[in-house]
Amino acid sequence: MLEIINRSNDPYFNLALEEYLLNRRDIKEDVFLLWQNRPVVVVGRNQNTVEEINREFVRSRGVEVVRRISGGGAVYHDLGNLNFTFIAHEEPGLSLDFARYTAPVIKALGLIGVKAENQGRNDITIQGRKFSGNAQCRLRGRVMHHGTILFDSNLEDMQQALTVDPAKIASKGVKSVRSRVTNIKEHITSPLTIAEFKNVLSSAIDKGRECRELTPAEQSAVESLRDNKFRRWEWVYGFSPPFNVRKSQRFEWGNIDFRIEVKKGLVKKCRIYGDFFATGDIGIIERQLIGLCYQGEDMRRALESLNLPSYIPEAQPGEIIDLLLK
Numbered sequence: 001m002l003e004i005i006n007r008s009n010d011p012y013f014n015l016a017l018e019e020y021l022l023n024r025r026d027i028k029e030d031v032f033l034l035w036q037n038r039p040v041v042v043v044g045r046n047q048n049t050v051e052e053i054n055r056e057f058v059r060s061r062g063v064e065v066v067r068r069i070s071g072g073g074a075v076y077h078d079l080g081n082l083n084f085t086f087i088a089h090e091e092p093g094l095s096l097d098f099a100r101y102t103a104p105v106i107k108a109l110g111l112i113g114v115k116a117e118n119q120g121r122n123d124i125t126i127q128g129r130k131f132s133g134n135a136q137c138r139l140r141g142r143v144m145h146h147g148t149i150l151f152d153s154n155l156e157d158m159q160q161a162l163t164v165d166p167a168k169i170a171s172k173g174v175k176s177v178r179s180r181v182t183n184i185k186e187h188i189t190s191p192l193t194i195a196e197f198k199n200v201l202s203s204a205i206d207k208g209r210e211c212r213e214l215t216p217a218e219q220s221a222v223e224s225l226r227d228n229k230f231r232r233w234e235w236v237y238g239f240s241p242p243f244n245v246r247k248s249q250r251f252e253w254g255n256i257d258f259r260i261e262v263k264k265g266l267v268k269k270c271r272i273y274g275d276f277f278a279t280g281d282i283g284i285i286e287r288q289l290i291g292l293c294y295q296g297e298d299m300r301r302a303l304e305s306l307n308l309p310s311y312i313p314e315a316q317p318g319e320i321i322d323l324l325l326k
Helices: 011-022 055-061 099-111 155-161 194-205 216-230 282-289 296-304 317-325
Strands: 002-005 031-035 040-043 064-067 075-077 081-089 117-119 123-126 129-139 142-150 169-171 210-213 243-251 254-263 266-274
Touching (some): 011 031, 011 040, 011 081, 011 216, 075 155, 099 142
Parallel strands (some): 002 031, 040 064
Antiparallel strands (some): 031 081, 117 123, 123 129, 169 243
């Protein structure tokens, strides 16, 4: 087995690396990676990004957002979380086999005195609490299996980043199922760093493994894939299925209710309802938003270009913009 040493904490690079290696049919050995990300929410391939993230929290805290190529639900990564990836050859037609790839994690935990077990199809738990979620992607006889390992992650930030008001968004995306979670560090009796646990896990996977870093050509190819796919808004947000957004709030001057339809990440329809008093054509505000990327800065610029008090004179200039960008 070949271990690719990956020291990057760039989530866009790390997910691009997985796809790059999955497509490298000239690498005959099974491959595994151990890697960490700076704070990021990673959404599943078939999910609606805006439905899975707390946009206000991730924006204010500088948490990045990226989409992966495997299915499953959204997860939060930070440097207290260790990720593992296997890329292996499999016979076509085989059913999903998660236990094969989660076994080394359970074995490594046993070596440090922590009893873990598979639960459901794709989770690993300690005392019934989840610390590892797993997902897979298959391509032309090869499988990529990857999973998270909560070692000493900030669980409060995780909860905040993944908390979304379901009443505001309705879509056809695959929604995440939240579980009670735990950090491995809560269950060990002797001091152990995440770097030390990483070495334990590497040995549990394969003591006789070959290890190497990326060549300059491989590094360049992964960076190109990162920049041309994984960092792009079209992949992170535009790949989301169609969805509808409702943003409403009651102010002193009345209630305002935005109904927005989004397809391929672009605003396709917008209607504004409410009991406010208007002195201008509200349809102009609606039309100003149509065709924009459903993201904060584009919408802010579009609305700031209008003199909103000339349409709703009692409203404070920033109130409507802040409502839409929540």
